[in-house]
Amino acid sequence: MARGSQTKAAIKRLVKRLAMAPGRFWPCRGSRILTYHSVGTRSHEMNVTPGMFERQMAWLAGHGGVVNLCGAAEGTGIAITFDDGYRDNLVNAAPVLRDCGFTATCFIVPGRMGGVLDHDRQESRPASDACVLMTWKEAASWREMGFEIGAHTMGHRRLSQCPAQEQYAEITDCARAIQQHLGVFPEAFAYPFGSSGDYDRTSVRLVQEAGFAYAVSNRYGVNGAARDRWALRRIWIDATDDMSMFRAKVEGRLDVLSVLDSDWGVRGRRVLNRLLKTS
Numbered sequence: 247m248a249r250g251s252q253t254k255a256a257i258k259r260l261v262k263r264l265a266m267a268p269g270r271f272w273p274c275r276g277s278r279i280l281t282y283h284s285v286g287t288r289s290h291e292m293n294v295t296p297g298m299f300e301r302q303m304a305w306l307a308g309h310g311g312v313v314n315l316c317g318a319a320e321g322t323g324i325a326i327t328f329d330d331g332y333r334d335n336l337v338n339a340a341p342v343l344r345d346c347g348f349t350a351t352c353f354i355v356p357g358r359m360g361g362v363l364d365h366d367r368q369e370s371r372p373a374s375d376a377c378v379l380m381t382w383k384e385a386a387s388w389r390e391m392g393f394e395i396g397a398h399t400m401g402h403r404r405l406s407q408c409p410a411q412e413q414y415a416e417i418t419d420c421a422r423a424i425q426q427h428l429g430v431f432p433e434a435f436a437y438p439f440g441s442s443g444d445y446d447r448t449s450v451r452l453v454q455e456a457g458f459a460y461a462v463s464n465r466y467g468v469n470g471a472a473r474d475r476w477a478l479r480r481i482w483i484d485a486t487d488d489m490s491m492f493r494a495k496v497e498g499r500l501d502v503l504s505v506l507d508s509d510w511g512v513r514g515r516r517v518l519n520r521l522l523k524t525s
């Protein structure tokens with residue numbers, strides 16, 4: 247991991263440690279949708295190791311289990327999602343989920359199946375096998391194991407930076423490709439990158455018109471009575487979460503982190519990323 251990424255990881259750990267004590271006074275009611283990316287060996291802040299993933303799932307199994315994403319969209323329970331469709335989700339995460347009797351949703355990028363996302367290629371030259379995404383055949387295996395597939399656009403572009411016509415193609419072509427290759431229309435959509443500045447009102451309207459049932463963002467937080475069905479909040483789980491932080495996130499002792507997705511929080515994170523030259 248580059249020095250900037252190491253510094254960012256240290257800051258994230260510190261913020262979480264500092265937030266946990268006062269955070270216990272601010273737990274919110276509602277569903278918590280966990281966001282994972284790769285579950286493997288790559289050295290990246292969004293990666294969770296297979297061993298840590300297994301420990302996290304074992305803890306969830308002993309504390310009430312999980313619901314499917316549709317249930318979480320209704321505002322109750324804990325759901326598990328994976329963004330981008332890394333091959334290691336099928337290899338490392340799926341067997342653990344199956345052993346726990348859990349369901350999960352993986353948001354795939356049809357225009358990159360079997361390949362590598364642009365930002366992974368830029369960060370890791372040459373792109374390592376650890377960044378490779380599932381093929382269609384592997385996505386079909388994921389479904390055959392009882393898990394769900396969701397849509398994450400055709401090419402993983404930042405929708406807010408695309409004209410409406412390109413947003414339309416990114417969203418509708420993605421749903422169509424999933425239906426063609428897997429024989430099922432995806433119920434759920436995930437905005438790429440997913441912070442408030444990464445999608446706009448046009449994106450939300452196009453997702454509604456495309457026929458999805460609901461959509462998830464990557465804005466941190468809980469989905470309570472006032473939840474937005476077209477931009478459900480999620481809880482990031484990443485390499486900087488030890489078990490105490492994971493439990494705090496699931497139990498609501500870190501719901502206070504939703505301030506990081508306020509307008510000021512997003513601005514602050516962008517400044518930090520620029521200073522550290524991270525993404």
Ligand SMILES: [Zn+2]
Pocket residue numbers: 329330398402438439
């Ligand atoms: Zn993504």
